[in-house]
Amino acid sequence: xxxxxxxxxxxxxxxxxxxLIMGLLLGTAAPNVVDMLRQQEIRSETRxxxxxxxxxxxxxxxxxxxxxxxxxxxxxxxxxxGQQYQLQKGISYRVSPGIYETVYFNSLGALExxxxxxxxxxxxxxxxxxVILKPSGRINTVGP
Numbered sequence: 001x002x003x004x005x006x007x008x009x010x011x012x013x014x015x016x017x018x019x020l021i022m023g024l025l026l027g028t029a030a031p032n033v034v035d036m037l038r039q040q041e042i043r044s045e046t047r048x049x050x051x052x053x054x055x056x057x058x059x060x061x062x063x064x065x066x067x068x069x070x071x072x073x074x075x076x077x078x079x080x081x082g083q084q085y086q087l088q089k090g091i092s093y094r095v096s097p098g099i100y101e102t103v104y105f106n107s108l109g110a111l112e113x114x115x116x117x118x119x120x121x122x123x124x125x126x127x128x129x130x131v132i133l134k135p136s137g138r139i140n141t142v143g144p
Contacts, residue, residue: 039127039144045091046121046129046141049078053131053139056080060105066112068102071095071119093121109137 053069060067069080075092078085087093096118104112111117117133129143 038123038125041088042091042121042123042127042129045088046131046143048085049119049121050131050139050141052080052085053133057105057109057137057139060107061109064107066104066106068104070102071100073098073100087121090124091121093119095119103133105137111135111137 056067056069067081069078071078071093075094076087097115099113099117103117106112111133113133113135115135119131119133120128121131122128127144129141132140132142134140
């Protein structure tokens with residue numbers, strides 16, 4: 001009896017097993033990737049807000065003149081020096097306390113308010129991230 005010579009390739013069963021394992025791995029990882037991307041959207045929006053606030057604060061310091069921003073009661077946009085910033089679709093914010101008039105950074109970079117302003121960003125899935133604006137001018141971000 002002669003033995004069949006093996007070509008060194010993979011059998012159909014081996015290839016199907018690899019495809020099945022890869023499918024299972026992708027199936028369990030996909031929801032985590034989607035969640036991570038949605039979390040990144042809210043992080044991106046809060047970073048943009050903080051960056052805009054710090055830029056405005058720096059402008060007040062360098063010009064030695066107060067600079068203002070206004071938060072919208074709709075929670076979908078805000079304005080800085082007349083320029084409107086629209087939030088990404090599906091993300092909104094609420095302000096505590098409900099301050100919707102113009103708030104100013106003074107020439108020392110401090111806010112002209114008596115208490116903290118908390119801006120809480122959230123998405124449709126309930127993910128939240130806060131930005132806290134302190135009267136001293138300090139800007140903190142809280143959340144995952």
